[in-house]
Every structure is written in C-alpha cells, then in structure tokens.
Amino acid sequence: MNKIIKIPVGLGERSYDIIAGQGILGNAAEYLSPFVKGRKCLLLTDSNVGPIYAKKVHQMLTAAGSEAFIFSFPAGEEHKTLKTVGSICSYAVKHGLDRSSLIVALGGGVCGDIAGFAAAIYMRGINFIQIPTTLLAAVDSSVGGKTGADLPEGKNLIGAFWQPKLVLMDPEVLTTLPFKEIRCGLAEVVKYGVIMDAPLFAKLEQNIDKLNAVDLQFYAEIIARCCELKAKVVAADEREGGLRAILNYGHTFGHAVELVSNFTLAHGEGVAIGMNMAAELAVQAGLLDLAVAVRQRKLLEKIVLPCTLPPGADPEKIYAGMLKDKKKVGGNLNLIVPLEIGKVEIKSGFEPAAIINAIRCCCE
Template identity: 45%
Template sequence: MPQSRTVPVAVPGCEYQITVQPGLLAEAGAALRQLSAARKAAIVTDSVVGPLYADQVARSLTGAGFEVCLATVPAGEDHKTLAEVSAVYDQLLPAGIERTTLIVALGGGVVGDLAGFVAATILRGVPFVQMPTSLLAMVDASVGGKTGVNHAVGKNLIGAFHQPVAVLIDPAVLRTLPPRELRGGLAECIKHEIIRDADGFAALEKDISRALELDIDYLAELVAHNVSIKAKVVAADPFERGERAHLNFGHTFGHAIETVSGYSYSHGQCVALGMVAACRLAVILRMIDEATFARVKALVFAAGLPVGGMKLDVGDVVAAMSYDKKVKTGRVRFVLPTRIGQVVVRDDVPPELVRAAVQSLRD
C-alpha cells in the first residue's frame, strides 16, 4: 500500500483534509463515501483529462453507491469563462442534481476553478471535491477555496470563495502530464519556498531533478510539503485580508503577462517570469542582494522555466497590472522578498521601477 499523507485545513466554519497518495484515484469512491451520504456525484472534467481518468473515477464512485453523471468542458485557459460555466449548468441541471450532490473537479487548475465556481453557484451552493491532475493544481489551485473564471478585462475577475469538502491527490497521474505542465507546477513550488521556507528552497535546489524525472515518491513528498505551506497560510487568512496575499508572489507581474499574451504562455511560465521580475524589483529597491536574485533565477531555470526573453510590449504589461484584483485605492500591490523564506507587500513602488523590472524580462 503506497504511503498516504494527510494535511488538515481549518478555516472559519469549515474543516477538511487533503490526502496525498499514489493510486488514490481508484479508491476515490470509498474515500468520498466516508464523507458523504449523497445519492449523486457529478464529475466535471475536460476534454484532455476526461478520456484518461473519468471512467476510472466514475467506476470507483459507482462502486461506492453514488449515481454518477459527467460534465465535460473543452481543455484550456481560454475556456475558463462564464459561457462554459453555463454549459456545465446545462449538463448538470437536466441530470437532476440535488443540494447534497457532490461535484467532483477532476482536472487541472482550470477545471478546479470552473467546477468550484459551478459548485458555489448552482442551487445556491453544493459541496465539491478537488481531484487535481496537474502539479500546479495539486500544490496551488486545489487548496484554499478560490473559485472563478476569467473576463476579457483580466484573469479570475469573476468568482467566489467556496471551500472543498475534501482534496484527493494521486501523484501517479503526473506520469501522463505533459512536461511543460509539470514544469509549470514547479513554479508554484518554488514560490512557496521563497515566501515561507528557506530550508525547503535549499532542498529543492538539490532535488529538483527528481521531480523532472517523475520520481513519484519524491513528488508525493513535494506535493504534501507544498500543500502544507499553503494550507497554513489559508487557515490564517481565508479571505485574503492579510498574510494570504503573500501567495500572490510573482502573480501581479505574472497575471499581467498572461493577459497581454492572450494566454500563449502557460500559467506556470507566467508565474516564473513574474517571480524573476519581482526579485529584480526587490534588487532595484535594495530589499535583496544580487546573490539572492541569482539563486532564484538559477532554480527557476533549473526547473525548465523561462527567466527572460519575453517578447511582449513593456507598456502593455505595466498597464495590465492596473486591472489586478489586488489593486487597492488605485495602488498596485507587489509581494516582494526581503530574503528567501520571507516576503512583504509593497504598494509604494514608483512606476518607473516597475517598468524597469518588466523591461528586464526582455533582456
């Protein structure tokens, strides 16, 4: 029996458990039956993950006594829209889902965000379960209760906080993950170490090749470590009124790059570029030294992620930051490191320095 790792999450009015175990997909039904007496379960997946894993999960749920229905959306960030939310409503409502029906989000971050938003809104809210299949979703999107979709103006501008009742993570599914997506997930792992764990950063510098080589035991350990970091931050600040903003390290720059590029960069690539830009900005502001910046840049590069060569217009990227959800009273807020393992939020950065940090990504 593969080792099972559990991480508890406690937020106001809600407690749930994250379980990390190779082979867990086949045991999903039994795990969820212990949590719920619901008659029905609705799997929401996409056109890539569905053909790989939906049948296996459906069989497990059926074997545990659930009546199962399936809703499928097209794969990709450009389909994380209100139109696709409506399409899922159109698939689930005629199937007779009830207020107790479990919505099972089976897929990467896009599916988790979209299915979670469906669960938050359909029938005024039903329980849902995250079953993430990408490394990025495992360590980031599946934890914390943020759900939502994109708008033409920017990313994740429409959404709700809706905590899952459980998160079931099977690292063995990472064997079918495209290498580009695996590298994207490592961007979020690097982020967590920079904001909270200097020792974890040093360990990742030493062992990142094990992740790239798909060492499943190591990936299970890495995922559990990262969800533990995020779970602690979320528990302390479930509605992002303080400390949770630290999780946005790299994302103010990254989301702007993502929007301006029309999502031609993956989310992980954008976070990687965003972290490099944020650290360059911290150097400009004399918050960290060049040696610290070099370590971050080297680890991002070792993960197979971009550290420069951005072709986008600098002015467009800077302008896109003004639409960021984290803007307060007209000020763009940046999460910047003071050392590896510690960050602060700054809203007093002169625009010309922000521009210089973005410009550095083109060099």
C-alpha cells in the first residue's frame, strides 16, 4: 500500500481524523476497529457504488469486529429525501441498531449527506463514519459535518451539523467514477486554490496531464491538501458564522446557473462558470487584475470545465436566481470575490447592474 496520510480535524470534543491512502479500503480494519468493534453498523450505499465496493467494506467492518448490515438506496439526488432517511431509520430499528451503533456512508455526497442526517436523528444521534467515493465527496462534502436532505421546495433545506467520527479516503475508488464526475470535483479543487492556496493552484496548472489522466498518486496528494484546507476552515468556523462562507466562492452565481439551466449543467459546471463570473465582477470593480481572472479561466478550460453560459442564457434570470439563494445578508447579496490567486474577500453591496454585467460578460 502507498503512503497513508492522517489529517486531524480539530473541533474540540468533536475532533476526528481523515485517513487517506491508496488501497486503504482493503486494509481499513485497523482504522475502523476502535469505533466499530462490538457494535452494529448500518453500511449505507447507493445502487451504483454498492455493487462495486459494499462487499469489500462489509468485509472490513466484519474484520474490525462489527456486525454490519448493508442498506442500498437508488442512486441520484432525487433520492436525497426524508423518505430515504425514514427508510434508513426503519431498517436500523429492524436490525436492532441502538444508541451505541453506527452508520457508515459509502458513496458520494448524496449518500454522505443522508447517512449523516440519519445518524444525527436516529435515537437522537448516533456515530457515523464517512467513506467518500466521488472526488467531490472526498474534497468537500465528507469533511465539515454538514448533513441533510432535500425538500420538494428546494435542495438542502433540512439538515443538521453532525460531525463524523472518522473519514476514510481511498483514491482508488476514482478508477470507476465517470470522468464527468471527476471534472465536477475538480471545480471544487480549483476553488480551494483560488480562495486560499496559491501553491495548490500552481500545482494544478503544472499537472494538467495528470489531472486529465486521473493519476491516482497525484489525486491522493491534492485530495489530502484540499481536506487539510477544508479542515482548517471548518475548525475556525464550524457553523458558517464567517470564514466558512469563503467555501461558497462561485456558488451563489453557480447555483443560479444550475437552476436556470434546469439542472442540465451539473453542480461543478455551475461552480466553474460561477467562479468566472465572480472573477469578472472583481475585475470590473477594480479588485482583481484581469490577468488573474484569465489565469483562472485557462486552468478551468484545460480541465474541460465550462467557463461561459450556453447561447440564449438570460443574465437577468440568473441574477433573479441568485436573489433566491440562501446566502443573502439583510436583502443584500453576499458575494465571495477573488483579490488574487489564494485570497478572496466576502463582499456585499454590489450594484445589481454590475452583477448582471459580470454575468453578461460570461455569456457565449
């Protein structure tokens, strides 16, 4: 097995470790054992991930001394619902899980979010472990303790802050992940570079071939770095009172882009376009050098992420979509804008015309 990296997430009594390493899923018993030995586990997975990895992880849980039961739900955001959470809890009751039992999430962000939410509410809260299998889940959703589900009225409208006890990350799972999902995760990786890590950004620029060829050793490095960065932000601001908001860079624009595209654009694609819009706004406001905005755009283009809206998109509609986004403060849009690579600022008070103009500049 390759190098194992341990990244501590410092949250006082809710602290936990992220353990990352190529091949770790085949050798996970020693890491799982302190948490699961002598306890029952519900191994939650989805209909795509389960057939590939559930047996292996089930064996690890058994080797670690747990009695584990697999629950699989149909893959897809449309199943990130209270109904699925209810089914998970009923299944847990049926198999005798009690307050000492755990839920183990094996899957992407959808699986992690509902597993964490079910763990937060089952018997008023039980422990859970994250085993992310998408790049997005590895670098973003599995770290930080945000859990939840969607309502028919909108995404992520219910949820809880509930930290895992352990996150286990094996980059080898990326070998079966469709490339489109990898690209979407890469949008979040680029985001970390722009908001807080210029060397990471430069490393991405210098390794386009490895990114596009999904070189696992390289991905192991960047996943570990992104986790460190997210852990740092979350440790400083667990409940998004301030600093954590920088993780939303590109997201207020991006969510509106996703919405207006009727979700034909994926989240990562929306975020890529959204980061370009935020950079354009910063350039027009005199906060950012044009050359830096171009640098960001070039990197995104090289990893085959879209930077502009498809023809026919209406900037005013996107602006209206942004106003509906949750991250508004006192009726004012709170936007994250880059000042240079590695540094962003949370700013409100932009004129609607300026925002709409920035959107228009990112239309084809």
